Amino acid sequence: MYVAHNSLSENAKVWVYPSSRKFYPQEIDGLKEKLHQFISEWKVNKNAFKASFEIKYNRFVIFYAEDNVTLSNADIDAQVGCILALQQDYEIELLDKMNVCFKQGEFIQYKTVKDFKKLLKSKSVNDKTIVFDNLIQTKYELENFWEVPITESWYNRFL
Template structure:
């Protein structure tokens, strides 16, 4: 069942899919409808299943599922199949979690790790740069540890 993400507990499971580009304004409404439809039908046969989604910065697709919900491999496979479908339809990359998303002024950049290391070396980004840790696993981590300075993320090893 689709619920408001705010009603899910702090230990709700989270999956973050960063897009290789910002979605265009004309894509946003349609994409939101597809996300809503997917989550609404994700496990429609399970009346106890509670899930939600967020579409953040017109770039990040975030799924949340109540930790008490039993997710089988087939449920995760359905999520990944849906993401693969979106990748193809919108011609974006959503599954490469090793790319780095970070803020540069008001813009969000998406770079591969090698390029990001070069930016650090050239001081184009620094220890105060805000990065997105797309490897988080819970709602609590999404709210508190997703957008952090490099020094508070696993990327700090490259400083």
């Protein structure tokens, strides 16, 4: 059952899917419609549960599910199926969570780890650069630990 993401508890489960490119303005309404439809039909053992989605920075697709629900492998597979369909529809990559997303001025960059290390070496990014930890797991972590300086993330090992 779709609910507004801000109505879910801090313990709500979260999945972040970074896009390899920014969604174009003309794509946003259709993307929201597809995500809303998926969330509205997403059920556990044929029982509805509170879930939501968000598109942040026109770059990240975020799914939420209330923490009192136990999702099976089939439920997660359904979510991944939705993401795979979006990848095909929009000709983007959403499943490669090991790429680095970071802020460079007002822009969100998406680079391979190899390219990110080169940027660090050339001092194009530094220890104050804000990175996105797309491996976070709860709404609380999303709100407090998703956008952090490199020194406060698992990427700090590259410094």
